[in-house]
Amino acid sequence: MFTKILYALAITLVIISAVKSKKKTKQALKKAWKSFEAMMPQLLSIIMIIGLILSWLDPELISKIIGGESGALGMIIAGLIGSITLIPAFVAFPLAAALLQNGAGTVQIATFVSTLMMVGIVTIPMEARTFGKKITTIRNSMAFVLSFVVAILMGVLL
Template sequence: MSFFKDREKTKMALKKAWKAFENILPQFLAILVIIGLAFAVLTPEMITKLLGANSGLWGVLAASVVGSITLIPGFVAFPLAAALLKNGAGYMQIAAFVSTLMMVGVVTVPLEMKTFGKRATLVRNISAYVFSLVAALVIGVVLQ
């Protein structure tokens, strides 16, 4: 649609799209390799053990750390979370995992700093982490 309306502008848009993409490509590729390595070491069984039944507050903390560091797309994370729930993980741990997974991104911090600078990136991630813990506690209490 844009193409028919204004060919020049569309070309410019595509050029800008490519520039923005190439701008983040180096960090992006590095992050992909890090995730690959992390998951090759951290197997699903290990995750289940960490967040499993009766893991209590430590489980919540462990879940939040795993969630903050890893970068799993939602359509992989939700079935995983559902499987964990079935295997006896608590709502609190799962909520901590899901919330930190979505809001806190430790491995993407270098990318985020490119847009928001150091200070805002750190403040955003730390407050998102604290919020995730609070949300986990509330959800754990509400859904008991």
């Protein structure tokens, strides 16, 4: 229902914009279409990545490794995977949703997503050159620990 409301709102606002200025509305729609075309390969890759991951991991295996019953070990596994994985947020969130639907635990997925966003094992060399080894180590260590705090809080709140 909410999606239908958003579509109706968007259509209404485009109509209002077109009434005010057809030229600007046409330019805006062209820019939006070009942005959509630029994102399409990435969106298709997201769908493919999620499909491949879910074809390799059946729901029982996902539940066993990072399910709600996996506890602290599942959180650690999810945190380590998130820390070493380098994927953008627009891939991570649909992947997290798919994993949740296939048996992953909320706390474990919160750990995965927060370490994915905040910890960067793969980018440590570049970060260390820019900020220095000490700052990089401190930042990544604190981010790793805070990811678990955030995940536990989410588990309590949700």
